Amino acid sequence: MNWLFPAFLSGAGLVALPVVLHLLRRRPQQEVIFPSLRFLGPEAVRETRRHRLRRWITLVLRCLIIALLAAAFARPFWRSAALPGSSAVVVAIDNSYSMQASGRWEATKSWISGQLAPLTSGDQAAILLMHPSPRWLVPMTDNIARVRETLADLQPGYHATKYDPALRFSSRALERVAAERHTVLWAGDDQRLGWAGVNFERGLPPGVKFTTPPPPTAVANQAAITRVAVGSGGSGSTVAVTMRLFAPATSTRTLTVSSAGKVLDTRSVDLRTDQLTTVSVPVPLEGLEYLQVAMNPDELPADDTAYLVVKGGRPLQVLLADEARPQGEADFLAHAMESVRSPLLRPIQASALPDGPWPTEAVAVLRGSAAFQRPGVDRLDEFLAGGGRAWVWVDGGTEQVAWLKRQGVDVEAAGIGEQAGHLRDLDLEHPLFELAGEKGLMGLLAVTFRSPWRLTGADMEPLANWEDGGTAIASVRVGNGAVLLCGFGATRGASTWPLDTSFVPFVHQALLSLSDSRSRGDGWVVGDSLPLPPGSGQWSALDSPRPAEVAEVRAAVAPEAPGVYQFTGAGGTTLFAVNVPTEESDLALWPRPEDVRQLESKEPARSVKAGATAVTPGARDAEQRQKLWWWVVAAVVLFALGELAIANRTAL
Amino acid sequence: MSSGAPPASGPGRAAVLSPARGDGLLPGTSAALPPVEPVDMELLANLPTMSWRARYLMDGYLTGEHRSPRKGYSVEFAEYRAYQQGDELRRVDWRLFGRSDRLYLKRYEEQTQLKAHLVLDVSTSMSYASRPGILTKLDYARMVLASLALIMKRDGDPFGLALAGEGLEDYLRPRCSAGHLHNVFGMLDRVPLGRPTRMGEALFKLAALLNRRSLVIIAGDFYEEASTLIPALRRLRHDRHEVVALQVLDPAEVDFDLDVAGRFIDLETGVAMPLQSTAARKRYLEQFRAFLAETEETFREHGADYFLLRTDESPIHALAGYFAKREAVA
Numbered sequence: 001m002n003w004l005f006p007a008f009l010s011g012a013g014l015v016a017l018p019v020v021l022h023l024l025r026r027r028p029q030q031e032v033i034f035p036s037l038r039f040l041g042p043e044a045v046r047e048t049r050r051h052r053l054r055r056w057i058t059l060v061l062r063c064l065i066i067a068l069l070a071a072a073f074a075r076p077f078w079r080s081a082a083l084p085g086s087s088a089v090v091v092a093i094d095n096s097y098s099m100q101a102s103g104r105w106e107a108t109k110s111w112i113s114g115q116l117a118p119l120t121s122g123d124q125a126a127i128l129l130m131h132p133s134p135r136w137l138v139p140m141t142d143n144i145a146r147v148r149e150t151l152a153d154l155q156p157g158y159h160a161t162k163y164d165p166a167l168r169f170s171s172r173a174l175e176r177v178a179a180e181r182h183t184v185l186w187a188g189d190d191q192r193l194g195w196a197g198v199n200f201e202r203g204l205p206p207g208v209k210f211t212t213p214p215p216p217t218a219v220a221n222q223a224a225i226t227r228v229a230v231g232s233g234g235s236g237s238t239v240a241v242t243m244r245l246f247a248p249a250t251s252t253r254t255l256t257v258s259s260a261g262k263v264l265d266t267r268s269v270d271l272r273t274d275q276l277t278t279v280s281v282p283v284p285l286e287g288l289e290y291l292q293v294a295m296n297p298d299e300l301p302a303d304d305t306a307y308l309v310v311k312g313g314r315p316l317q318v319l320l321a322d323e324a325r326p327q328g329e330a331d332f333l334a335h336a337m338e339s340v341r342s343p344l345l346r347p348i349q350a351s352a353l354p355d356g357p358w359p360t361e362a363v364a365v366l367r368g369s370a371a372f373q374r375p376g377v378d379r380l381d382e383f384l385a386g387g388g389r390a391w392v393w394v395d396g397g398t399e400q401v402a403w404l405k406r407q408g409v410d411v412e413a414a415g416i417g418e419q420a421g422h423l424r425d426l427d428l429e430h431p432l433f434e435l436a437g438e439k440g441l442m443g444l445l446a447v448t449f450r451s452p453w454r455l456t457g458a459d460m461e462p463l464a465n466w467e468d469g470g471t472a473i474a475s476v477r478v479g480n481g482a483v484l485l486c487g488f489g490a491t492r493g494a495s496t497w498p499l500d501t502s503f504v505p506f507v508h509q510a511l512l513s514l515s516d517s518r519s520r521g522d523g524w525v526v527g528d529s530l531p532l533p534p535g536s537g538q539w540s541a542l543d544s545p546r547p548a549e550v551a552e553v554r555a556a557v558a559p560e561a562p563g564v565y566q567f568t569g570a571g572g573t574t575l576f577a578v579n580v581p582t583e584e585s586d587l588a589l590w591p592r593p594e595d596v597r598q599l600e601s602k603e604p605a606r607s608v609k610a611g612a613t614a615v616t617p618g619a620r621d622a623e624q625r626q627k628l629w630w631w632v633v634a635a636v637v638l639f640a641l642g643e644l645a646i647a648n649r650t651a652l
Numbered sequence: 653m654s655s656g657a658p659p660a661s662g663p664g665r666a667a668v669l670s671p672a673r674g675d676g677l678l679p680g681t682s683a684a685l686p687p688v689e690p691v692d693m694e695l696l697a698n699l700p701t702m703s704w705r706a707r708y709l710m711d712g713y714l715t716g717e718h719r720s721p722r723k724g725y726s727v728e729f730a731e732y733r734a735y736q737q738g739d740e741l742r743r744v745d746w747r748l749f750g751r752s753d754r755l756y757l758k759r760y761e762e763q764t765q766l767k768a769h770l771v772l773d774v775s776t777s778m779s780y781a782s783r784p785g786i787l788t789k790l791d792y793a794r795m796v797l798a799s800l801a802l803i804m805k806r807d808g809d810p811f812g813l814a815l816a817g818e819g820l821e822d823y824l825r826p827r828c829s830a831g832h833l834h835n836v837f838g839m840l841d842r843v844p845l846g847r848p849t850r851m852g853e854a855l856f857k858l859a860a861l862l863n864r865r866s867l868v869i870i871a872g873d874f875y876e877e878a879s880t881l882i883p884a885l886r887r888l889r890h891d892r893h894e895v896v897a898l899q900v901l902d903p904a905e906v907d908f909d910l911d912v913a914g915r916f917i918d919l920e921t922g923v924a925m926p927l928q929s930t931a932a933r934k935r936y937l938e939q940f941r942a943f944l945a946e947t948e949e950t951f952r953e954h955g956a957d958y959f960l961l962r963t964d965e966s967p968i969h970a971l972a973g974y975f976a977k978r979e980a981v982a
Contacts, residue, residue, distance in 0.1 A: 030914035035777035035789075035905060036875050037918040037925055039939035044925065044932035048913075051931030 004075035004623045011070035018062040022055070054646050061643040065636055072632040077623035087123040088140065088179035089116065090170040091147070094188035095129050095157035097302040097526075098584050101189070104216050105156045108187045111213040112151060115185050119144045124177060127151065130166035130188070131159035132527040132558075139620075140177055155546075158302055158526040158561050160581035161194035167599070171204040183209040189216045193583060195590040206603035212596060215589060222246040223253055223271055224303035224585035227278075228293045230285065230310065238280040239308070241293050245271035246586060253295045257281050259288045259310075260543070269295075285310050290564045290575055292543055303585040307543065307564045307577040316515050318350040319358055321376075323368030323395075325491060332498030333365065333393075333490045336507040348511065353379075360388040360481070363514045367392075367490065372399035384481035389514040391484045394453045395494075407478050409457035409485065414466050421452030421488070423472055425465040431513035432463055432473070432484070432506075443502035449495040453487035460485075484514055525581040529558045530565075537569025693966060696795070697787050703837050705791075706798030712968055733757055766867055767826040768804055768811045769858065770797045772840065773872020773900075775817060775849035776920045781963065782904030792963045793871035793900045794840045796970050800869060803971065805833045813839055816854030816872065823861065848920055849876050855884030862893060871898040873905075875920065878950040885954035895956035899947060903964045908936045 003009060091112055099105050119125060125147045127138040138150050167184075174182040184204070188194060190212065204210055227242035245251050250272050257265040265281045283291065294305040318337060325331065337350045353371060358364060358379050370376055377399070384390065394400065394411055401411045414421050423445055426433055433441060454470030455462075463484075464473035472487045488494050497503050524530055532539075536554035541547035544563025559565060565576045590596065623629075699705045735744060735755035743757045778790040787795065797813070804811040805828060812826035813836045821844060824836055851872060858868070868888060874881070874897070888895050904910060910929040917924045944960070951958045961967055 030912060031924075032910070032912055032914050032916045032927075032929075033780070033919055034916050035780040035873065035902070035919050037916055037921075037923060038875070039936050039943060040916070040925060040927065040932055041935075041939075044927055044935050047931040047935060048926060048928040051928045 001076050001078065004077065004620065006074055008073035008075075009070055011073065012067045014070075015063045015066045018059055018066070022059045054649060058643055058647045061639045061646070065639050065643065068632050068636045068639070072629045072636065075623050076628045076632065077626045078628070086179045087119060087181040087183065088174055088177040089119065089123070089125040089183045089185055090128055090140075090174055091116070091125065091151070091185045091187060092128045092130055092134075092166050092170045093137070093154065094161060094163075094186075094191075094194070095131050095159060096161040096191070096194070096584055097156065097158045097580055098161060098189055098191050098193075098300065098587055099156040100300060100302045101216070101219050101222070101587060102299040104189055107216070108189070108213055109151060109154070112185055112187050113148070115183075115211065116144065116148060116151075124179060126173070127154075128166060128170050128173075129157075130163065131157060131161065134166040134169040140173065158546075158580050160525075160527065160584040161188070161191050162197070163188065163194040164198045167198065167204075171208045171210075174208050175205045181209065182207055183211055186210060186212045188212070189587070190589045190593075190596070191584075191586075192588045192590045193586060195596070198595075200595040200598060203601045204599050206601045208601065210596075210600045215593075218247070219299045219587050220247055221251065221298040222300050222585070222587060223251060223295060223298055224300070224582060225293060225295060225306040226276065226582045226585070228291070228306045228308045230308065237283060237285045239283045239291060239293065240278055240280050241306075242276055242278045243269065243271055243295065244276050244585070245273050247273065249273045253298075255279060255281070256294050256296075257283055258292050258294070259290060264291075290542065290577060292564070300585065300587065302545075302562070303580050303582065305545070305562070306579050307562060309564065309575045309577040316348045316511055317359065317362035318348055318511060319353050319362050319364040320350045321353050321364070321366045321368055321371045323370075323491075326493065329492055332492070332503065333367070333507065336498075336504045337511070348508075358383040358388060360386040362388070363511050364388060364390040365393075365511075366390055367395065369397040369399050372397065372403045377403055381479070384483070385479035387480040389482050389484075390478075391510060391514060392486070393490050394455070394485060394487045395489050396451075396453055404485075407457075407476060407483070408459050409455055409474075409476055411453050411455060411487070414452040414454040414468065414470050414472075414487070421449040421466045421472070423447070423449070423464045424467060425462075425469075427463045430463050432510055441502070443500050444497075444506065447495050447497040447500060447502075449488040449497070451489070451494060455485055455487050482514070484510060524576055524578045526559060526562055526578060527581065528578070529556045530576055530578070531556050532567050533569055533571050533574055535569045535571065537567050540566050540568075542566050542575070693964060694785055697785060702791065702794050702798055702840055705795040706802055706837075709795060709799040709968065709971070710802045712966075766809055767864065768800070768809055768867040768869060769814060769826060769862065770800060770811060770836075771814045771816055771855065771858065771868060771870040771872075772797055772843065773817075773849065773851060773870070773874070774815050774821060774843050775851075775872070775875065777849065777873055777875050778900070780902055780905075780919055782902045782910075786902070786964050789873055789900045789902055789963055790843065792961070792967065793898070794843065796898060796900075796961070796967045797869070797871055798837060798840055799967075799971055801833060801836050804828065805830070811836065814854065814858050815839070815843060816849075816851050816858075816870075817844070818848060818850050818853075820854045820857040823858070826866070849873075850880070851876055852880035852882070852884050855881065856887060859884055859887040859891060859893070862888075862891060865892050865894075867894045867896070869896045869898065871900055873901055874899055874947050878946045881950055882954070885951065885956060889955045895951070895954070897947075897951045897956050897958045898961055898970055899944075899958065900961045900963065903962050905940070906962060908933050908940070 094108075099108065116125060122142070123144060124140050124142050125138075125144055126136060126140040127147060127150055129135055129137050137154075138147050141147065167186075170184050174184065223243055223245045225241060226244050227240075229240045230237055239257055241255060241257075243253070243255075250270065252268050252270050255265075255267050255269045256263055264283050267279070267281065269277060269279050271277050281293075288310050290310055291308045292305060293308065297304050320334060320337070334350060337348045350365075353364070353376060356379075360383060364371070364380070364383060366372075366380070371380055380390070380403075392400070392404070394404070396411060396413065404411055426441065426445070428441070449472075452466055452472065454466060454468075454472070455474050456471065457474070457476060460471060460474040460476045462471040462474050464471075466472045466487075470487075474485045474487075476483050476485065488497075490498060492498060532553065532555060536552060538550055539548075539553040539557055540550040541559075541561075542564040544559075544561050544565070546561035547563065548560070553567070557565075557567075559576075559578050562579050563577075565578060567574045567576065696705055696708060699708060733756065735757055739757055745756050748754070748756050772790075772793055774790070778793065779788050781788040781791075801811050801813070808828055810826035810828045811832075813822075813824045815821040815823075822839060824832070824839060849872075851870070851874060855868075855870070862868075885895065908929065910933075913928040914926070915924045916927045916929075948958045948960075959970055961970055
């Protein structure tokens with residue numbers, strides 16, 4: 001007999017209670033003088049014997065009731081005894097997209113089938129999917145046919161590889177199965193990425209055999225699109241496509257940009273091994289909702305296509321602090337935010353700082369002193385602590401400087417003397433400068449900033465410097481949020497920049513880079529849980545290699561395949577671009593196969609302990625099928641009725 | 653409240669002598685039992701001797717409304733009549749002559765002198781008391797009979813005493829003197845114990861000794877077959893004697909509310925029986941109540957009065973019952 005929750009068996013100790021009460025109530029035998037026993041007779045003696053018997057029976061019934069109740073709560077079940085020669089097998093399936101590399105999936109399935117072929121009646125098997133986290137596709141069962149059928153219909157996935165969780169999960173589950181042989185069939189491709197982080201010193205439990213298929217053949221032709229982003233070129237919008245070639249050493253690939261099946265651009269791209277190649281493809285984005293960027297497929301086609309949402313993302317909410325300006329001067333910053341008309345960029349909804357708590361999904365643009373005085377500064381601190389992002393235009397205000405000092409940033413006037421400040425040493429890799437383009441960057445460098453401010457701080461990340469080397473633009477983490485610092489103002493008094501053509505794109509890009517890029521609708525990968533707008537709505541795939549059926553969803557959804565998805569709810573339609581995790585494109589094998597071999601323990605198997613805690617899917621499955629607890633409860637009820645009937649006649 | 657008291661039934665129904673039960677009427681009459689003062693049974697049990705208890709009991713009874721015990725029995729004044737030639741001069745009420753100058757004679761009711769015979773059951777079973785603080789049945793019965801003797805002495809009624817065991821163990825003829833009272837008390841004090849019961853035989857022998865109409869008051873537990881009493885009761889009835897049965901029982905016998913397990917030993921026979929009292933109670937009560945009913949029925953059918961006395965309850969009503977009976981007989 002096995003128990004699903006053996007801890008409840010300790011309740012059987014309460015059996016002592018009726019026993020103690022029974023013993024306490026027992027009176028010692030004594031001699032009782034009575035005038036006449038003529039009214040008692042042999043019948044009374046018989047009654048006395050029956051009474052004694054009833055008391056014992058009542059005691060036994062009470063003990064049984066308590067013991068059986070404890071047993072019912074412990075949920076008993078019969079585990080198949082370990083038959084001589086019986087096997088228990090867990091087939092751990094690597095459902096990452098590297099398994100889509102040519103021939104791997106079929107070869108692996110074929111190998112698994114061969115390993116399962118000897119299993120017969122009395123053996124048990126299970127199928128475990130490794131990614132995104134281990135889960136049973138088929139719990140441990142003696143129905144081997146079901147395992148084979150499920151395997152035959154199984155398709156590879158689009159996840160990234162991580163072996164350790166599935167490795168430990170499968171071996172622990174096998175430990176509790178009653179069988180002579182315990183085997184993990186590791187249906188993976190031995191990818192380096194998967195084994196990274198595994199502690200090979202910590203072997204599998206004793207007796208668990210670890211079987212891997214033969215190493216896959218090397219892929220001869222593999223490249224991947226690692227990133228796509230929209231940008232602005234000389235005369236319009238562009239799509240920047242970053243690619244990486246893994247094999248062969250060089251390759252020319254055909255890059256196609258399309259949208260809703262309509263090809264917008266096609267070109268050849270030369271790639272070199274282990275070198276990122278970025279191509280800017282001019283694409284007119286007017287009227288487009290999303291883009292699909294694809295290379296001609298190679299031996300791993302899953303990473304040869306990427307998706308990008310152009311329109312239909314959620315508006316970017318901006319909290320814009322007010323500032324004092326010379327009379328008649330326009331608010332260039334506000335105008336820059338309002339000037340978003342191009343479908344290239346997300347619409348920006350700018351509003352004043354609210355009186356109450358600031359929504360953390362917004363970007364706060366802070367200038368002037370109001371935001372750094374109470375109560376604004378308290379809300380700012382709360383906002384950043386909650387993960388909000390802010391953009392501070394440094395103007396040297398007392399409250400502003402004091403607040404920055406509390407965040408570890410010191411502000412001082414850039415000692416440039418009478419010379420105006422110019423920016424240099426821009427960190428062009430940073431998304432802040434993504435939209436600028438070459439012309440835009442040149443324009444920014446030519447801007448003369450009057451009253452520049454130098455930023456210093458140990459935890460700052462400098463993004464641009466002044467001519468004297470002091471930091472002009474920096475980003476710093478505050479609480480759970482982040483702050484972009486510009487050591488200059490956005491007014492005409494601070495510089496001529498607001499009049500430059502680079503001003504508006506810079507403002508937009510800064511806001512976009514500060515906002516959570518995922519809230520834009522892109523930046524998601526397979527395995528992520530996508531937060532949906534409030535309310536329920538319909539979820540459907542606009543473009544995907546493995547589209548799922550339209551479904552009614554709410555709160556969040558985790559797509560199993562890449563593509564462009566649409567959520568239509570009461571608030572409108574939101575598009576999401578989901579791509580494959582690009583790290584999975586590297587198909588390099590784990591360099592030390594001996595590490596994997598040493599996972600298997602040299603110690604003999606331990607016998608499955610009777611009554612061991614076995615809340616494994618197999619144990620749960622067996623318990624739910626057998627439902628022994630129901631019979632135990634029925635017995636309790638019967639015994640309770642019997643106890644009632646007999647106890648009433650014992651007059652205890 | 654005793655649960656073993658037999659229900660009232662039949663023409664000569666038993667008067668219930670517990671204050672909490674019955675209609676309080678004298679059997680065969682519509683006269684109410686006289687009210688009596690409550691008796692402290694615990695105090696009674698703690699009194700050192702039987703005579704003390706008897707006197708305490710009697711005082712308790714007499715402090716009630718029955719204040720004037722009968723004084724003398726010989727005559728009862730009825731009326732005056734005028735003197736006639738030939739009347740005895742000693743019967744003239746000279747005081748009245750002194751006041752009225754006329755000669756009148758007192759005319760008296762003719763009195764009946766009723767002899768009472770007190771019979772005490774001295775069988776072994778009478779020595780039982782279920783718990784400290786209450787009297788044994790024997791002590792209780794002796795106390796009741798002693799109290800009756802005291803009352804009879806005061807009333808001038810002759811009284812005798814018989815001890816009934818295997819047969820008629822001992823017998824004192826009825827007299828009414830202080831010395832006789834002393835003898836009766838002495839005999840009650842020296843009751844021999846340890847004999848089985850043959851009440852029927854004892855009563856039959858007693859009946860043979862009675863030469864005129866008498867009142868026979870029997871105190872005992874009557875633990876024998878009722879049929880054995882019948883010949884004696886018939887004889888007594890035939891001889892026109894009045895019989896009063898006082899069945900004295902311990903509350904444990906009546907209620908059987910013991911909660912013990914062990915070897916039960918019969919006082920009379922010495923037979924032992926392993927029992928659990930709670931298991932045997934139902935059966936016991938069925939049998940015991942049947943026995944009480946049969947006993948009462950037997951006495952009643954033969955014209956006797958029957959009273960059930962519990963040793964944990966005041967016996968004063970037994971005394972009241974005697975007086976009522978005495979009035980009825982007279």
